[in-house]
Amino acid sequence: MTHDDRPAWIQREALLLAPYAMSAAATAGRVHPEPAHSYRNPYQRDRDRIVHSSAFRRLAHTTQVFTGEMGDYHRSRLTHTLEVASIARTVARTLRLNEDLAEALALAHDMGHPPFGHAGEDVLDDCLADHGGFNHNRQGLRIVELLERRYPEFPGLNLSLEVLDGQRTRAEKSRSDSHAPAPLLECQAVDAADSVAYDAHDADDAVELGLLELGALEEIELWRQAGRRARARYAALDEPQFRRAAVHELIDLLVGDLLSMSAKRIDEADFADVDDVRVRGAGAVGLSAELAQQKAALEKLLFAQVYRHPVVVEQRTHAGDALREMFSFYAARPERLPTRLDVVATTEGAPRAAADFLAGLTDRGALEEARQLRAGG
Ligand code: MG
Numbered sequence: 001m002t003h004d005d006r007p008a009w010i011q012r013e014a015l016l017l018a019p020y021a022m023s024a025a026a027t028a029g030r031v032h033p034e035p036a037h038s039y040r041n042p043y044q045r046d047r048d049r050i051v052h053s054s055a056f057r058r059l060a061h062t063t064q065v066f067t068g069e070m071g072d073y074h075r076s077r078l079t080h081t082l083e084v085a086s087i088a089r090t091v092a093r094t095l096r097l098n099e100d101l102a103e104a105l106a107l108a109h110d111m112g113h114p115p116f117g118h119a120g121e122d123v124l125d126d127c128l129a130d131h132g133g134f135n136h137n138r139q140g141l142r143i144v145e146l147l148e149r150r151y152p153e154f155p156g157l158n159l160s161l162e163v164l165d166g167q168r169t170r171a172e173k174s175r176s177d178s179h180a181p182a183p184l185l186e187c188q189a190v191d192a193a194d195s196v197a198y199d200a201h202d203a204d205d206a207v208e209l210g211l212l213e214l215g216a217l218e219e220i221e222l223w224r225q226a227g228r229r230a231r232a233r234y235a236a237l238d239e240p241q242f243r244r245a246a247v248h249e250l251i252d253l254l255v256g257d258l259l260s261m262s263a264k265r266i267d268e269a270d271f272a273d274v275d276d277v278r279v280r281g282a283g284a285v286g287l288s289a290e291l292a293q294q295k296a297a298l299e300k301l302l303f304a305q306v307y308r309h310p311v312v313v314e315q316r317t318h319a320g321d322a323l324r325e326m327f328s329f330y331a332a333r334p335e336r337l338p339t340r341l342d343v344v345a346t347t348e349g350a351p352r353a354a355a356d357f358l359a360g361l362t363d364r365g366a367l368e369e370a371r372q373l374r375a376g377g
Contacts, residue, residue: 009041018096020271020281022184028161031145032154042160043100047107049157053150055111055143061362063117065202065307066209067315068363074205077110080197084109087193087255091285092186094259095266102186104159105166109190112140114359115366118307119316120323124355127327131351137171139359147356149340166190181278185266188285192262196254199298204247206306214243220301222294226250257291322370323358329373330354 004011013023024041037045050056059078066074075083085106092102113136114120124134144167145156166187172180183191203223206212217223223246230237230245237245262285269284271277277284287295306312330337334350337357345353361369 007036008039009044013041013098016096017098018266019273020185020266020277021097022101022162022186022274023098024100024160026274030158030160032158034158041100043098043104043163046104046157046159046163047100049150049159050104050107050111050144053111053143053148053157055148055360056107058360058362058365059110059113061364062113062115063120063363064198065117066205066312067116067319069315070209070311073208075201077113080201081107081110083197083201084190084193087196087251088190090255091189091193091259091262095185095189095262095285097186097189101162101166101184102189104163105187105190106193108140108144108159108163108167109170109194110136110140111143112136112138112359114139114323115361115363116316116319116323119320120359120366123320123323124327124359127324127331128351128355131349134355134359135171137167137173139356141167141171142356143360146344147360162186182280182282182284184274185262185277185281185285188281188283189262192258192285192287195295196251196258199295199302200247200251200254202302202306203250203298204243206302206309207243208240209311211306211309211311212302214239216301216305217298220294220298222250222253222291222298225294226253229253254287254291254295257287258285261288262286319363319366323366326358326366326370326373327351327354330357 010025013025017023024043027042040048059081060076061068062077064075064077064080068076085103088102088106089099091097092099114124114134121134121136128134141164144159145164147155148157149155150157162184166183169183169187170191203212203217207214207217218227226246226249227242229249230242233249234241234245265284269280271281286292331351331354334341334345334353337345337353341353341357344356358366
């Protein structure tokens, strides 16, 4: 056997990755070229840059669906992100995709969310209606390309182009055209993991918070299936134990279906390489039609009964008002913004700089900021 003197991570990739996976060895590189690292591959470095960013730490105190005032059982945006990364890695590994790339994409996927979840996003989008609007996926891209300041040589995190492309695909999904290249399978795995995670944990959180009755979930076929599996596995369960067991079964049911269907589609497509994936790979990673339909029924229930629950709506209205007031204040007085936003205020205008500032606050930070402004600070 001849001696292989390539770096260990390249040998490892050659051993583990399928031809349709995006290998770090084939990366298109970074906007600002950097020398290779001695033992981490480019996507491992991306993951580390994301984890060490301040935007990532802020996920801990930012609303996923339910605010911190509602207790400490439910998910924050950080724990949601970690659940997504965990599922995405399992999917990537099983399909012989690049687990490091999937992990980096998953950890970054929600970094652009402003405080107060979708309510905050709607308010900022409204405030910026005449200035290009606001969207959390685009904001995520702004954070990693421009707003994070960790290196003296360049703004942003200088992530690998495949990670940026993944986030860009999400940002541009709404204005997708048929000529755009298909997302890498790693990117598709993260999107699928995201929706499996939030469906399962929002159902769990909503029942725990008393916003949803277990009985309402029993109307949903997907939940009934998960429940049957939980009861078959455990002889006696009290209600909270049953719910948690059913949530685990729900994730397992969805991920199991996702894996077998994706493997089947990938097998049938017989992709030659990632370039082939970019041409023909759209929709390769995804659920079966049957489970997708059942999952949509669960989402419909969550939408109607949880995301629009009066308690949730009231919190949102309250938070939205605070955000709107702060936007008016800072858009009129950009000199009061942190100096790091001077460049944005000069080049893109005060409204965008105000939005960058506000979007970068946690729920807690935003409430404190609003309190100070109201007190005349
Ligand atoms: Mg998410």
